[in-house]
Amino acid sequence: MLLGGGLVVAAGYGVAGLLTSGDLLHGTVVHVELPVLPTYELPTSLVFEVGVLMIVVGLALDVLRTLGGEQEKMNAANLTMALLVGSLFSAGVYLLLSRSLVRVVMGVVLLGHATNLLLLQSGGRAGAPPVSGEAGYEAVADPLPQAMALTAIVITFAVSALLLALAHRSHELNDNEEVPTHSGPDEEDP
């Protein structure tokens, strides 16, 4: 249901843009006046993000539920975790779409967190730390996802550092850290 709803919201947003302005996924910025708080600028693409969020959460829930059904020793899916993974994913993708490299790095970090959480979730039920001699075989959590999450953390860390270095270099060359527009090698002569 969540999956279908998400698809409807995301696709509906795209079609709505098509209908109102003839442009698929057309978006504008809406100003929201809130009491006390300052005025917020909300891009309408937020609706799209919510749709994507619902799809991701729905998918994760679906798979996790299958997991629960397949092996009875594992608990049912943890809804909080699934929601968290989903919101991290959509926030990460949102930041990734920005032109500024620093925001892109933030997006990468969020996406990395989301994936790591998902990896940990894929190990099923929480348990005692998987250290030899600490607890019985049955009580111990699955060690493999933890090892994989560690590897993934190292990789995300290295790539974030590299991207930050690139952002710095870009700042040196262009006075800002945005990805410059295309200045293609094939625009030599008309």
Place this chain on the structure above:
Amino acid sequence: MTVDQLLVSLPVAAPLLAAGLSLLLSPSPGAQRVLAITVLTGVLVDGVLLLQRADAHGPVVAQVGGYRVPLGITLVGDRFSALMLVTSTAILLAVLVYAVAQGSSESSVGNVPSVFHPSYLALTAGTALAFLTGDLFNLFVGLEVMLMASYALITLGATRERVRAGSTYIVTSLLSSILLLTAIALVYGVTGTLNLAQLSERTAELPEDVRSWLSVALLVALSIKAAIVPMHWWLPESYPPAPAPITAVFAALLTKVAVYAVIRTQSLLFPRDEPWLLLLALAALTFLVGSIGALAQKNLHGVLSFLLVAHIGFMLLGLGISSAAGIAGSVVYLVHHIVVQAALFLGVGLVERHRGTASLRRLGGLTSTAPLLSVLFLLPALSLGGMPPLAGFVAKLAVLRAAVGADHGLTLGVAGVALLASLATLALVARVWAEASGASPARSCPILIPGTPSSWGRPPAAR
């Protein structure tokens, strides 16, 4: 340590060790060169021995560190992976020799800092690991090691153009890596293992819809790396600014390792009896978009990048047919494509050095000023177009015969599109050749560049 273990571990371990040594040796570029060439030759010999052994005695398996199957890392060298290892290492070695020769003979072009060799060796190790692994997560690690090295290589020197291309490339690759990791997490959540051999048993027991979701999740994640249309946009953007040898390695290997991963995961984990409609549709789309894109390019790099995308379609078609003949065709095509793409991009590098530009308009008179270079470029180009005595013909024939043999309306249709794409490739080769053998730029566009010195190319000989 047995011979088996040595054979499958060395291609991964030796280049990594050498990468470390090479970093230590960075004050003396000469030693770095000797080390890199020696190690790559060693890996090539190792690959050939592995291929021979896998062919004679079946897959060669080693458990790294002696851990048992679900926990430890398994390295497997079967005929497919050993063949890919041999092909890729041969290309890596050839390109390295090219890079060294270019660097030593002309210092301004071969402005290669000392990180080149370590990164290149790490790239070799990552490629070998991706080919030889028997574990889904380790496949991700192999791809990641390879990509890390490529990030360093594509931003070498960090000029404005390369930083721009590099940012696009890195962010795209990173997104696809995260998607791949997500797909892996989901696979693990459902099956409880990542060992490819165990997975192939357990995925068979899954409900049909979960199987399809997992299969598509893996395909989407890998298709960004493999530059399958509609996920190809990053490739023609990011390859051209890098130096010629690096572009050649990227074009020849990086996308093809991802294609290897697609073939490996889909054929092993989600075997199908019927042709896979999604993949066939993607293949058709890839043919069309790649060919049309290539026709619109004004620059040799652009033409080749789009042709690279178009020809990924052949491998998808072979896999999409889901028959043994189809997958065999894909494998042959994979080998052919690695070799030909490397040769073509190296050729463009030479043309660029000869002419100072890779623009199609400025190619005029190339056949008379540099006949050998033109032939060197023409041979792989014709092979890509599928002219009969060359490898491209054999590979295309294998895929197309499988498509016809499948006796399914859609495979026949996509085979038709494939033929169209081949024709488009041939037309492009003919166009490039016509430009190259045509009048020199001074004659062909006198209005655009009136003051072109005649030394750019002799007027065409009367024929």
